[in-house]
Amino acid sequence: MNQKFPLDEEALRRLASILEDTGLTEIEVEAGDHRMRVAKTPAVTSAVSAPMPVAAPAAAQPTAAPSDLAEHEFAVTSPMVGTAYLAPEPGAKPFVQPGDSVSEGQTLMIIEAMKVMNALPAPRAGRVVRVLVQDGEPVEFGEPLLILE
């Protein structure tokens, strides 16, 4: 018997790359009598390896716990460090509220940095699910500001 094993290397490598991108640990694909499975056991140590400052520094306001929400698929994150304002002026109606539908480019809030007011446009059309910051709250770069589905 000299039958070559039909190995589709490209497909395998694509699976590996999908696994990597998605953070999955296993993918199995079957088509007809062909089946492929790739898996990756997560490294154990990385999680515990990081030294922790003993007296966990009391994070001040702007340090706001790096929320997992930043990873949220529909999160709109802050493009700069600054102060978030939800309305055009004190006492005015907020730019957007939960439940609002917005169009792409519509102002969602204002980020003030160095006395400059920077409008934050909606990156896409959608519906505002949650607003994650308070009016006048300092925000970091990359901090999730609202969820726009």
Add this chain to the structure above:
Amino acid sequence: MNQKFPLDEEALRRLASILEDTGLTEIEVEAGDHRMRVAKTPAVTSAVSAPMPVAAPAAAQPTAAPSDLAEHEFAVTSPMVGTAYLAPEPGAKPFVQPGDSVSEGQTLMIIEAMKVMNALPAPRAGRVVRVLVQDGEPVEFGEPLLILE
């Protein structure tokens, strides 16, 4: 029946190389009645965690590489640090040689420490398979001296 197992080494090696390149820990491929699976257990960190002296210290004679033989089921290990002598006196016939059958308590060799000659008795009856040290060689505590099956 003398049918050779249809081993497609090239395909296997390619899979192994893909596993290596992609950082996966497991790949399984099936095509028709053929199935291949390669896996690699990620290194447990405790193993790599140990700092290694950079210039690997040139182990001197008595430091003799801690052999895995010490773990050998039938190994007789040294009860003390000292010099091993295989015969009662220089030029004499060794106490035991490979192939010899010995009875429990029979002297296998002598370990000299502090000018005292300590007879090493056989811990049980058996057959000497291998003698692991040379006559006059320094031995550590716990070092395997011979294999007695």
Add this chain to the structure above:
Amino acid sequence: MFDKVLIANRGEIALRIHRACREMGIATVAVHSSADADAMHVRLADESVCIGPPPSSQSYLNMAAILTTATMTGVNAIHPGVGFLSENARFAEMVEEHGLVFIGPEPKHLALMGDKVQAKEAAIDLGLPVVPGSKGAVESLEEARSVAGDIGYPVLIKAAAGGGGRGMKVARSEDELEDAYRMARNEAKAAFGNSEVYLEKYLTRPRHIEVQILADGQGNAIHLGERDCSLQRRHQKVLEEAPSPGLNTEARERIGEIARQAMLKLGYRSAGTLEFLYEDGEFYFIEMNTRLQVEHPITEMITGVDLVREQIRIAAGHPMTLRQEDISFNGHAIECRINAEHPETFVPSPGQVIDYHPPGGMGVRVDSALYGGYRVPPHYDSLIAKLVVHGQTRNECLMRLRRCLEEMVIDGIETTLPLHRRLVENPTFINGSYAIHWLEEWMAAHR
């Protein structure tokens, strides 16, 4: 100078000695028990030999195995480190009988200072101050009153046959003497069937002050100032500092010179430490440690003198080149002993260290044989790291110590790091106004 030295010890002190040897171009032989095959000093040594199973009695205290290894590996000298065989006169003698050098004092001085009674007599001969008291038993109330008058109140009346606190009474003034005398005699009679008592000065709040000395047995001796080791728990030192916050320059120079002269008179050789109790400006000899001390690094930090290097040079027969006038004291140093123990119950906590991250930066020294992944064996002393910090002033030193304790990580096992973190925030410690019983009282009160 020696070509090769055998290190007859383990843990951080074995590593300390290895480092000194490497820096002097001396090859090292590590001996170890089978429990220490992965120890840092074993990994780093030029050669290593397993000499026995985990129990110390069969490995680190196994003189025959150590001497056999020394002969086999062809070393010139043996450094005994701290503990184990370091103060064993018989071992030192055997080392010499094998034609090797014992890096430490002469066997006769190990023997002398190893015997409490002989040591106290020797101390008096050498001019060291001891706790004043009656010479032997006090026969009558009148004699007790006379002796107490001489040495000053408070005094302690102790059963001659006594022990364990029974038959022990304190008289704080002459008024209390008669009652105390009678009660001590009665208790002594009841407890030991012997009413004989003696009398000595009672120290109410002594500090533990020890003086580091170096001498070469060739007519040279220096002192390297004192260390304050008053922070103790069950007679185990927890944290040491140099100089003592309780001593002034006059007292330091006085006791240093007394210690130096005593060592010259004794003809002592090697590093050594004279331990005293200190109260109201007076020193009282307790004992002499005829070896390196665990807390030697704080002296190194303020003097710049490498004590292990000097010890090795002296053992090799080199006359000391350091003179007393070469020694100056620079800044302040503190050592925290970090043990593999629960910080409140002090139950030993051997096991695998997951993360080990020592603090870095200016004025920081860590002496530790730990590494990430190391397994602390259950068979030995629980000291796993010494965090040593230096500052130009005591306050700078305290601030630096605090930030180091914030940075330091030892994960996977319990350690006494949390105790040290509490200690550095304590006002009594910060003020330096502690005596030898303070730490235990504070810990009892703040459980």
Add this chain to the structure above:
Amino acid sequence: MFDKVLIANRGEIALRIHRACREMGIATVAVHSSADADAMHVRLADESVCIGPPPSSQSYLNMAAILTTATMTGVNAIHPGVGFLSENARFAEMVEEHGLVFIGPEPKHLALMGDKVQAKEAAIDLGLPVVPGSKGAVESLEEARSVAGDIGYPVLIKAAAGGGGRGMKVARSEDELEDAYRMARNEAKAAFGNSEVYLEKYLTRPRHIEVQILADGQGNAIHLGERDCSLQRRHQKVLEEAPSPGLNTEARERIGEIARQAMLKLGYRSAGTLEFLYEDGEFYFIEMNTRLQVEHPITEMITGVDLVREQIRIAAGHPMTLRQEDISFNGHAIECRINAEHPETFVPSPGQVIDYHPPGGMGVRVDSALYGGYRVPPHYDSLIAKLVVHGQTRNECLMRLRRCLEEMVIDGIETTLPLHRRLVENPTFINGSYAIHWLEEWMAAHR
């Protein structure tokens, strides 16, 4: 004193500044890019704020983001560290405009020393020695001969319009001058269409010597001796030592005093470094660094002065209490810069550090923001650790450095540790007889 300081930097220098602040009781605010969220100084700081994406231009060089954060967190001052915005006069001005303190020199001095031409003119005014040469173009062979006679051979003839080595000729003696002059002019004409040349002293084997100064802008200035930074690769310092093995006490005191006087005359404030080339007993000013230097720890090791603490104190307006007579030099110190680079090809090697084990013991300081499991990001400078070692003598220091390099472990990424291990065994380095081109020549010869 400040209550809270923002650290506008990353890596080991941010950690260095954090440590100084903590030891002074000052709270810290770390700003960081999104690539540095897990950085050590971010973990240890009292507060931390992410100010931008990984590229420096949008994070560590983002003045608006840093100033916004400073305002939001209510800091009193900003420490710019080394590199990034540390010598940016505009940034220093903006910090002041925001009512905050820039921990560094006045903006005008940053601007002055940031301009090569102005800096050289200023240096001459301040009495600093510069490379002697013709004032402008040399018009004739006679003039060239006269100038060369004044400054002494060898001389370098350079195209006024030149660059890149073209139109550059060396005359080692008067015999060679005529040919060199004509060839330089011809080459200059051919290469740049302009035959104008000028002439300056040619240094054949200069050392890079820099003088550390501290001044308060209030009439006080001191120097803290020199550092020898001659071991360079592509103008990047690899290993530095203090004091220089090529200087004697007279030369040290002479250049130190010149530097000190220059700083007084300039009215300079903060820490700073004057860089010189040194050959045949003469110093030639190159440039002034108006900030902390990467290699500042070796000066701290031999003087005991905490330069970052002094910088902060000066910035807070405290007149310096240190006087020149308070500064004494104790022993010898060496710093190895350990980069995340292949030790032979110098290709950067970012990635995850599996094991990090710094050396410990006496006379050892490690400044590093690494920890086991840390991921070295690919976006920044490759310096990951500074191994700094002190000894009572240069030889002791070298021996200690060698044993530290044996102990140190950084696994998972490539580092330049192997380069340093080779370097400490090299006789030219051990003898201290190297000049600024030696390291590159040696590495080229020993590939």
